[in-house]
Structures are given as C-alpha cells and as structure tokens.
Amino acid sequence: MNRFGTLPRRLFHTVIALFGITLVTFFLLRLIPGDPALAILGSSYTHQRAVAIDNFLGLNRPIWTQYGLYMGRLFHGNMGFSFFYDEPATTVILQHVAPTVFLIVYAGVLAALISFPIGFISGLRRGGAVDQTGRIFFTLSFAMPPFWLGIIFILLFSVHIHAFPISGFGAGFIGHLYYLFLPALTIALGFSTVLVRSLRTATISALQAEFVDTARMKGIPWRQVLWRHVFRIAILAVVAVYGVNLAYLVGGTVLVENVFSLPGLGTLLVSSVNDRDYPVVQGITLLFAVIIVCINLLTDMAQAALDPRVGQEIGQ
Amino acid sequence: MSTAWAASPSDLLMRAATKAAGRRRSVTRRRLTLIVGLVLLGLAILAVLLAPVLVSQNPTTIDPLHPLAPPLTPDHLLGTDQYGRDILARILYGGRIDLAIAFGATAVTLVFGTLYGLVSGYVGGRADSVMMRVVDVVFAFPFLVLIIAIVAMLGPSIFNMFIAIWITSWVAYARIMRAQAVVAKKQQYVLAARALGYSRPRVMFRHILPNTASAVIIFSMVDAVGNIILAASLGFLGLGAQPPSPEWGTMIADGQNYILTSWWLVAMPGLAVLYIGISFALIGDGLADLLRAGQP
Numbered sequence: 289m290n291r292f293g294t295l296p297r298r299l300f301h302t303v304i305a306l307f308g309i310t311l312v313t314f315f316l317l318r319l320i321p322g323d324p325a326l327a328i329l330g331s332s333y334t335h336q337r338a339v340a341i342d343n344f345l346g347l348n349r350p351i352w353t354q355y356g357l358y359m360g361r362l363f364h365g366n367m368g369f370s371f372f373y374d375e376p377a378t379t380v381i382l383q384h385v386a387p388t389v390f391l392i393v394y395a396g397v398l399a400a401l402i403s404f405p406i407g408f409i410s411g412l413r414r415g416g417a418v419d420q421t422g423r424i425f426f427t428l429s430f431a432m433p434p435f436w437l438g439i440i441f442i443l444l445f446s447v448h449i450h451a452f453p454i455s456g457f458g459a460g461f462i463g464h465l466y467y468l469f470l471p472a473l474t475i476a477l478g479f480s481t482v483l484v485r486s487l488r489t490a491t492i493s494a495l496q497a498e499f500v501d502t503a504r505m506k507g508i509p510w511r512q513v514l515w516r517h518v519f520r521i522a523i524l525a526v527v528a529v530y531g532v533n534l535a536y537l538v539g540g541t542v543l544v545e546n547v548f549s550l551p552g553l554g555t556l557l558v559s560s561v562n563d564r565d566y567p568v569v570q571g572i573t574l575l576f577a578v579i580i581v582c583i584n585l586l587t588d589m590a591q592a593a594l595d596p597r598v599g600q601e602i603g604q
Numbered sequence: 605m606s607t608a609w610a611a612s613p614s615d616l617l618m619r620a621a622t623k624a625a626g627r628r629r630s631v632t633r634r635r636l637t638l639i640v641g642l643v644l645l646g647l648a649i650l651a652v653l654l655a656p657v658l659v660s661q662n663p664t665t666i667d668p669l670h671p672l673a674p675p676l677t678p679d680h681l682l683g684t685d686q687y688g689r690d691i692l693a694r695i696l697y698g699g700r701i702d703l704a705i706a707f708g709a710t711a712v713t714l715v716f717g718t719l720y721g722l723v724s725g726y727v728g729g730r731a732d733s734v735m736m737r738v739v740d741v742v743f744a745f746p747f748l749v750l751i752i753a754i755v756a757m758l759g760p761s762i763f764n765m766f767i768a769i770w771i772t773s774w775v776a777y778a779r780i781m782r783a784q785a786v787v788a789k790k791q792q793y794v795l796a797a798r799a800l801g802y803s804r805p806r807v808m809f810r811h812i813l814p815n816t817a818s819a820v821i822i823f824s825m826v827d828a829v830g831n832i833i834l835a836a837s838l839g840f841l842g843l844g845a846q847p848p849s850p851e852w853g854t855m856i857a858d859g860q861n862y863i864l865t866s867w868w869l870v871a872m873p874g875l876a877v878l879y880i881g882i883s884f885a886l887i888g889d890g891l892a893d894l895l896r897a898g899q900p
Binding site: 289305317427538560561 | 737738740741742743744745746747749750752753754755756757758759760800806829833836837840841842843856860863864870871874878879880881882884885886889894
C-alpha cells in the first residue's frame with residue numbers, strides 16, 4: 289500500500305480546519321459586547337472613522353456578506369487597521385514575528401536535548417536513579433507556572449550571579465542564543481515533562497516488542513539492538529508528541545515573552561489586549577492557528593515518510 | 605537491567621516474572637501516591653474554606669505602617685506585600701478563586717467533552733466526521749492564545765475566563781473519549797448488548813462509558829493542573845481576576861516589581877500553585893496506575 293495513501297484526505301482535513309479557523313477568528317470580533325466600531329476605535333473615536341469601520345467590517349450588511357468581505361481581505365493579506373499603532377495590523381504583527389519564532393525553535397531544541405537522553409535512559413532502566421530523579425523533577429516542573437519559573441530564573445541567574453541578561457533579544461545569532469537562553473530554558477523545562485514521559489513509555493513498549501526479542505535471538509549485539517531498533521521506534525513516537533504539543537510551546541512562549549519583555553508576538557498580544565487593539569488580537573490568533581495547522585500537517589507527513597506503518601493509520 | 609542480556613528462553617521467562625512482580629509492587633506504591641495526593645488536596649480545600657478561622661487578617665485591608673514585612677514576622681507568617689496586606693491571608697482567600705477554576709472549569713469540560721466524544725465515536729459515519737472536524741478547528745488554536753483572545757473580546761474578568769476555558773478545553777476530552785468509543789464499539793460486550801436489542805443511549809451510557817471512563821478521568825487530573833496554571837497565567841497577564849482580588853497569578857504579577865528586595869511576594873503564591881499542581885499530579889498518577897492495573 290502506498291505510504292502516502294491517506295495524504296489527500298489529510299490535506300482535505302487541513303483545508304477544512306483552515307476554513308474553520310477563519311470562521312472562529314471572524315466571530316471573535318463579534319464577541320465584543322456593544323458596538324465593535326466604538327470598541328475598536330476607543331479613544332481615537334471620530335464619527336468619520338466609525339463610519340469607515342462600519343463600511344470596512346460591513347456591519348450594516350448580512351453576516352455572510354461580512355464573512356465574505358473578511359475572507360476577501362485576508363486573501364490580500366489585509367487583517368484590518370490598528371488604530372493604536374496607526375498602521376495596518378499585518379505590518380504590526382510581522383514586525384514581532386522573528387523573536388517568537390526564534391524562541392519556539394530554540395525551546396524545542398533545548399527540550400529535545402534535555403529530554404531525549406533522560407527519557408531513553410528512564411525507559412531502559414525503569415526504577416533506576418535517573419528514572420526516579422527525573423520523575424520527581426519533571427512532576428515539579430510540570431506543576432509550576434512557566435511565568436513563575438521565569439521570574440525565579442531571573443532572580444537566580446540574572447540578579448544574583450549576573451550570568452544572563454534580565455531582558456532583551458540581543459543582536460546577531462549568538463546574541464539571540466545568549467539573551468534567549470533563560471526564556472527558552474523556562475519553556476523547555478515545562479515541555480520536557482511531556483517528552484520524557486512519552487519517550488519513556490515508547491522505549492518500554494519497544495523493549496517488549498517481539499522484533500527486539502527476535503533481533504536478540506539472532507545474536508545481534510545489545511548496543512546495536514538499542515540503537516537500530518529500540519531508539520529509532522521510540523523517537524518516532526516522540527515526533528508525534530512534538531506536533532500535538534506545539535500549542536503548548538506557543539502558550540509557554542506567550543507567557544515567557546511577557547516575563548522577559550521580549551519584543552515578540554506574545555508581548556504584542558497582551559499589550560494589544562490591554563490597548564483594546566482588536567484587529568491585532570484577531571490577526572495574531574489567526575496567524576498562530578494557521579502556523580500550527582501547517583506544522584501539524586508537516587509532522588504527519590514526516591512521520592509517514594519515516595515510518596511505513598503510519599501512512600495507513602493517519603487520518604482515521 | 606544489564607546491557608549484556610542472555611537470550612535463552614528461561615531467561616526470557618525470568619524477565620517476564622520479574623516484570624510482573626515489579627508491577628505488583630508498584631501498584632501498592634501508587635495507591636500510596638493517590639492517598640498522599642488526596643490528603644494534600646483535601647488539606648488545601650479545608651484551609652481555603654476555613655480561611656476566616658485560620659487567619660484574622662482581611663486579604664484586602666491595607667496597612668501602610670507594615671509594608672513588605674518579611675516572612676515569620678509576628679502576626680504575618682508569610683510576610684506582607686507592598687501595601688502591608690497579609691500574604692498568608694491573600695493566598696488562602698485567593699485559593700478560593702484558583703481552586704474554583706480548577707474544579708469548575710475542569711468538571712464542565714470533562715462532562716461535555718466526554719459526552720461529545722462518546723456520541724461521535726459510537727454513532728460514527730458522517731456525524732462523526734463533522735463532529736471531529738469541529739474538534740480539529742478548536743484544536744488548531746494554541747489554547748492560551750485563543751483563551752486570551754476570547755477574554756480580550758469579552759472583557760477581562762473571572763467569569764469570562766471560565767467561559768473562555770469552557771469554549772476551548774473540552775476538545776481534548778472529546779478526542780480521548782472518541783478513540784475509546786471507536787475501539788469499544790467492536791468489542792464483545794458491546795456487540796452482546798446490541799444483540800440484546802438495547803437502545804443506543806443504554807449501550808453508550810450503561811456499557812461503554814463505565815468501561816472506558818478511566819482515560820478521561822485520568823486526563824482530567826492533568827487538565828486540572830493545566831487549568832490552575834492557566835488561571836494564574838491569565839491573572840499574571842492582567843486578564844483574569846482583577847486587583848485587589850487576591851488571585852495567585854495577580855499576586856505574582858504585583859510582586860514582580862519588588863523581586864530584587866522582597867522575594868516572598870512572588871515566591872509564596874508561586875509555591876501555592878506548585879502545591880496544588882503537585883497534589884493533582886499525584887492523584888492523577890495514582891489513579892492512572894490503579895485504574896490501569898484493574899484492566900487485563
């Protein structure tokens with residue numbers, strides 16, 4: 289059977305999801321109690337602007353026409369106008385994308401570096417020292433609010449021993465790596481809990497699989513069985529976990545950016561909420577959802593490419 | 605477990621035997637985990653309910669004469685904040701909000717998501733397809749971002765935070781329950797119940813649900829930790845409980861400016877979140893091993 293056999297169906301589901309996402313973000317603005325034009329304009333309210341917004345959102349037309357207008361504008365990359373920044377919302381949002389993307393990737397890599405060895409060893413030596421310590425440590429870091437952990441890190445590493453900067457994004461790639469280390473570590477520790485657990489479970493079940501017994505009975509050296517059979521299968525399971533928990537990484541980023549005052553989308557989102565800059569809030573929500581849907585599709589395809597068994601299961 | 609394993613059949617048998625013995629031992633230990641978790645959580649609930657008896661201070665009374673008193677000051681066990689408010693009193697009264705969210709938000713999404721997933725999985729076909737696409741859409745949004753957006757539109761308040769969590773968090777339960785229902789549908793006991801001519805609701809609620817509920821119940825404990833952290837996060841960002849209401853996240857946000865001189869403003873409410881988080885995590889772990897141990 290073709291390992292990409294279910295791909296068209298997955299693509300179809302993705303398109304439906306994207307459509308649903310635009311519906312949700314469209315209705316977000318309609319959640320505002322009272323007159324949206326008034327709410328969007330806030331202190332910059334003038335009658336002309338209010339009329340302009342009514343026309344822009346089509347507030348005096350039927351709801352499906354309004355949605356049509358919204359979709360038409362989206363296809364042109366128009367997410368509305370931010371009266372707070374006095375610029376198109378798209379421009380404002382794009383200016384804040386880089387630190388967030390950098391932070392998410394950085395945190396994802398750090399989480400892998402932390403959790404792969406620990407998860408694998410915990411699975412291999414169940415009940416061993418690494419397993420027990422890891423279990424306690426990661427239960428703690430899971431129950432900890434990420435923003436609180438960030439503040440504690442600032443207190444320990446920035447204030448007391450001056451090892452890392454308190455805030456800021458840094459300059460150049462190395463600068464980013466240095467400045468974003470504490471924020472990325474904060475997110476990575478929370479994320480590692482999930483990774484370690486799933487890697488541990490995957491390792492244990494791979495160890496009990498019959499193909500491992502077969503390999504051993506054939507006389508293949510144990511080290512080689514571990515690397516070629518057990519670890520490979522366990523890693524595959526973790527790829528899926530990465531995709532599913534991407535939303536967790538993004539949520540952590542929103543919080544941690546605010547703690548470390550990084551100029552990213554999370555900080556922009558919260559400040560836009562406080563400034564009642566609704567078009568920007570709507571735009572960021574849409575952007576995050578679209579990115580997550582696309583990455584999830586990529587994860588599924590990567591899995592199907594890596595593991596022939598998956599192609600038949602996806603999309604069920 | 606050594607790296608040099610012998611591969612003889614008797615060794616494999618030994619391995620299986622030790623594995624089984626290990627599992628039995630761990631069940632006893634997990635039961636302990638569950639009890640410890642329940643006791644910790646019970647103590648917290650008691651403390652929060654009995655707050656007026658336990659502390660004499662009012663959580664919102666300002667005392668300009670004693671700001672930023674360190675912990676273990678007489679009359680202020682955990683110290684005071686920048687307005688001289690007693691931190692212990694604020695944590696206990698604030699806990700009412702945070703625990704209400706842990707239980708209220710989790711219970712509603714647990715029930716709704718489970719029913720949704722059960723119906724979707726059992727009915728199957730086109731209805732299932734449509735219902736699951738709705739779940740996909742909600743799942744596509746990062747929870748925190750969607751919740752912030754909903755709260756932003758409705759206006760920040762505790763009640764709107766509940767609404768935002770209700771709208772977004774049921775989907776995880778729906779997915780878990782649907783997967784269970786799809787599997788259960790093909791099992792003998794369900795086929796037998798259907799062959800007896802039982803109605804759909806009867807098969808779903810009297811047969812499938814009791815046999816498969818453990819997965820969602822275990823997950824709800826993890827979810828409760830998530831919801832407590834979420835409530836504190838929204839409070840921290842200024843989008844949940846509004847000052848002077850003593851919610852834990854709001855307290856942490858308030859104390860952030862005094863971090864250099866008065867660490868207890870931030871540390872104490874954070875430890876409170878951690879305490880509740882750990883008790884739920886222990887209960888979840890304990891439940892998971894107990895319920896799974898009951899299955900073949």
